[in-house]
Amino acid sequence: MSEITIDVGERGIREINEDIQEAAKHYHTIIVRDTLSRHNLGIGLPKGVDIRFEGSVGYYCGGLNNGARISIENDAGWGAGEGMAAGHIAIGGYAGMSAGAAMVGGTIHVRGDAGPRIGVAMKGGNIIVEGKIGAQAGFMSHAGKIIALGGAGPSCADALWQGEVWIAGDIESLGVDAVVKEPTQEEVAEVDQILEPLGLADSSRNWRRIISGQRLWYFESRDANAWLMI
Amino acid sequence: MATAGDVGTDLVALMDAQAHRGSDSTGFAIYGIPREHGYVVRAMGFDRAMLGKDLEDFRYILKEHGADFLESPTWDNSVAKHYSVRMVISDPVDLSRWSAEADELCTRIEVQSVGRSLEIIKDDGDARTVADKHHVRGMIGTHGLGHARLATESAVRPNASHPFWARPFADVAIVHNGQITDYYNWRRRLERGGYRFLTQNDSELIAVWVSDQIKHGLTLQQALSASIKQIDGVFTYMIADVNGIGFAKDRFAIKPLVTIQSGGAFCAATEEQALRRVYPRGAKIINYDGPAQTGIWGLNARELAA
Numbered sequence: 001m002s003e004i005t006i007d008v009g010e011r012g013i014r015e016i017n018e019d020i021q022e023a024a025k026h027y028h029t030i031i032v033r034d035t036l037s038r039h040n041l042g043i044g045l046p047k048g049v050d051i052r053f054e055g056s057v058g059y060y061c062g063g064l065n066n067g068a069r070i071s072i073e074n075d076a077g078w079g080a081g082e083g084m085a086a087g088h089i090a091i092g093g094y095a096g097m098s099a100g101a102a103m104v105g106g107t108i109h110v111r112g113d114a115g116p117r118i119g120v121a122m123k124g125g126n127i128i129v130e131g132k133i134g135a136q137a138g139f140m141s142h143a144g145k146i147i148a149l150g151g152a153g154p155s156c157a158d159a160l161w162q163g164e165v166w167i168a169g170d171i172e173s174l175g176v177d178a179v180v181k182e183p184t185q186e187e188v189a190e191v192d193q194i195l196e197p198l199g200l201a202d203s204s205r206n207w208r209r210i211i212s213g214q215r216l217w218y219f220e221s222r223d224a225n226a227w228l229m230i
Numbered sequence: 231m232a233t234a235g236d237v238g239t240d241l242v243a244l245m246d247a248q249a250h251r252g253s254d255s256t257g258f259a260i261y262g263i264p265r266e267h268g269y270v271v272r273a274m275g276f277d278r279a280m281l282g283k284d285l286e287d288f289r290y291i292l293k294e295h296g297a298d299f300l301e302s303p304t305w306d307n308s309v310a311k312h313y314s315v316r317m318v319i320s321d322p323v324d325l326s327r328w329s330a331e332a333d334e335l336c337t338r339i340e341v342q343s344v345g346r347s348l349e350i351i352k353d354d355g356d357a358r359t360v361a362d363k364h365h366v367r368g369m370i371g372t373h374g375l376g377h378a379r380l381a382t383e384s385a386v387r388p389n390a391s392h393p394f395w396a397r398p399f400a401d402v403a404i405v406h407n408g409q410i411t412d413y414y415n416w417r418r419r420l421e422r423g424g425y426r427f428l429t430q431n432d433s434e435l436i437a438v439w440v441s442d443q444i445k446h447g448l449t450l451q452q453a454l455s456a457s458i459k460q461i462d463g464v465f466t467y468m469i470a471d472v473n474g475i476g477f478a479k480d481r482f483a484i485k486p487l488v489t490i491q492s493g494g495a496f497c498a499a500t501e502e503q504a505l506r507r508v509y510p511r512g513a514k515i516i517n518y519d520g521p522a523q524t525g526i527w528g529l530n531a532r533e534l535a536a
Contacts, residue, residue, distance in 0.1 A: 036510060037502035055511065058503045075515060077502055078486065097486065097519050115519035116483045135483055135521050153520065 003029040013040050024049040024068070037077065042070060047086065059096075062089045065106060078115070081108045084125065097134070100127045103144070109198055116153070119146045122163060126194050136175060138165045138210075147191060149200065157210040161217075165210040166191055176229050179213040234263055235495075238361075238369030240508050241376040244497070245357035247504035252380025255391035256360040257352030259403035260374040264347040264472050268300050269325075269400060271317040272350050274389050275339040278313045281305065284339040285315070291331050295322035308363055312388055314353065315339070329398035336428055340389050345401035347371075347472045352391035372529055375470050377405040384430040396437035397426060401472050404440075406433035407485045407500060408465030416461065436461065440469050440476075454478040454524040466518075468498065474528040483521035490515055496527060 004027045006019050016032075020042055023030050030051040035041065039058035042051055047067025056074040065084035072080070075093040082101045090109045091099070097115040100108045104124040113131035120139045131150040138146045138156070141163030151169030158175025166183075174180070183191075187209060192201040219226040241258050249256075262270075275284045285303055292298060297320045305315040322328035325344070332341055343350035349369070353360045357378060361367055377392035384390055396402035410416070410432035417427060417435055425438050439461065443453035454469075457478050466485035468477045477498070479487060489498040490505045492513035499505050502515055518525075 036506040037515075039501075039503060056502065056515065058501065075502075075517075094517060096517060097483070115517065116521065134519060 002027055003031065005031045005033060007034050008032060008036060008038055008041070009034045010036075013038060016041065017043055020045070020051070024051075037075075039077065042068070045070065045087070056093070062087075065089060067106075075112070081106070084108075094131075095129070100125070100146075103127075107194075113150065114148075119144065119163065119165075122146075128195065128198060128200065130200065132169070133167075138163055139175070141165075145191070145194065147194065149205070157212075159216060160210070160212040162212065167208045167210065168205040171208065171210075174210065177213045177216045178210050181209045181211055183207050183209040234370050234372050236367075237261075237371035237374045238366045240497070241374050242357050242361040242367050243507045244499055244504045245376040245378050247507040248378050248499065248501055249356045249358075251500065252378050253356035254381045254386045255352060255354050255379045255388060256357045256377065257350065257379070257391040257393050257405075258360070258366050258369075258374060258376050259343070259348060259350045259393040259405070259470060260366070260369045260371045261345075261347045261401075261470065261472060262349065262369070262371045264401075266346075268318055268320050269344050269346060270349050271319055271341060272343045273315050273317065273339050273341045274352075275305075275313045275315060276311070277338065278311055280338060281313055281315075284335070287335055288317075288332065288339055291335070292319060292322065292328065295324065295328035295331070297322040297328065306363060310354075314351065314364060316349070325400060326398040330426065333397075333426055333428065340428055341395075341397075342389065343395040343403065344398070345472075348395070348401045348403055348470075350393050350395055350403055352377075352393070353388045354386075354391075373470065373475060375403055375405045375468060375475070383409070383432075387429075390429045390431050392431075392433055394429075394431065394434040394437050396441040396469075397428070397434075399438075399441040399445075402437060402441050402469065403471075404433060404437035404467055404469045406436055406465060406467040408463060408467070408480065410435060410461055410463040410465065412462040432463075433467070436465070436467050437469060450476050451524065451526060454526075458522050458524065466500075474526055476526040477518075477524065479518060479521065479523045481522045483519060487518040487523075488515055489518070498527070 004023045032053045035055045037056045037058045041061045044064040045068035050069045052071045058077040060079040062070045063082045065087040067086040070089045072091045076091045078096040080099045081089045084103045084106045087106045093112040095110040095114040098117045101120045103122045106125045108127045110129040114129045114133045116134035117136045122144045123142045124144045127146045129148045133148040135153045136155045136158045139158045142161045147166040152171045154172045155175035157165040157178035195201040301318040303317045351364045375393045392405045393403040413432040440453045464484040466479045488502045
């Protein structure tokens, strides 16, 4: 047997996560029902398991993912996929604040919009949002790509480090030290390669690639202009 | 006319689902059908052995302001040293002046709400504990606020719990998630304007700040917007009066807010999972995750916020 169903309801989260971890040892597919937007579901799941959450989930779903393929039917609360190392998280609706925070690898795919600070302090991996991303997307991101097909809110890519934010659509405003660069054909091809498996590649998009202006990396602390940036 | 419903029961469910956010204390502000005259006063006394004397002195001040009890006061029957008392009073000649003098007894008996409609109930413990002790589930109303508190920068005392009454503005209450960093600057300014604060809690300040802005001519919507620009800190707060509930979120979008609307009723909470206690499935959730947001929910239907 390769599939099992687990009910959430009002049961304790520790008990549910123990059930999920145990199921991951024996089953390829896990369906989690009656999620009721509960927090901390499916934490630290291993490679090789395919888990589907029916309905919406609360905070930190799929956090510390270590290679599982996670699908959330509707919305995800704050911090979905936080600290994930590998695997794939698909969110069918809206992703709340700070999705993919501090992730180091893997992919998060949001079909709806995403809240503020998506990919905050991320250190690797890719986040793809089909809708619009909220304020301060990619705040202090160190590596990896945030790709938004439906535009960006205010202070986009604020205080970015070596991560990249790619936007197709309108940007309300850029964050501190964020710079828009015209992408090369090779860079666009690389992004399309990320989008291709999701069926989202489209060569007609007008991309804006946002990277760090590097003025915050090293600056003379006595330089008033440097402080005025912040 | 708003329809009254089981606001107490629903608010307890919402707060129980969020008890993990802090169970130092829990409080509820419930708006019943407004009285045409007279006020409901909710107060907390700090020494049950002094209850008779406290009420006697409280009534003396009331009479000096041309008012009296309209009903015999009632109080909780717990063994705790502090006690909660509910009084129904006739209209003082000047509510603000009476309130100021009643506060002279605040080290013995502290007024926690005054309103034609508003009743604030708060105490130590989680939602179930407070609800059981004060029979909150049986309370009927049009709308209300709830709060579960994790004390950070002020004392764990039953009277330091939310919601806070915007002393001395009748029927105005607030709940707040966050921290006001210019608290003392604003407190000094408001105290110079004659306002009194009975706790060191920054949330008490916001309620008075917003009410003072309205007193000086702003609409509620304008006051909410002004608070985002003028008050420093991270916050999501909800402020209520007999007509509905307003909310404001700071410029950094640090604190969450989600809402749900279903079948003519409306619910707002910090966490979506709390809303799912009242509406398990189906109805669409609206997230207010973005920065610098404000709004007002009026009373076209029974409305709740937690």
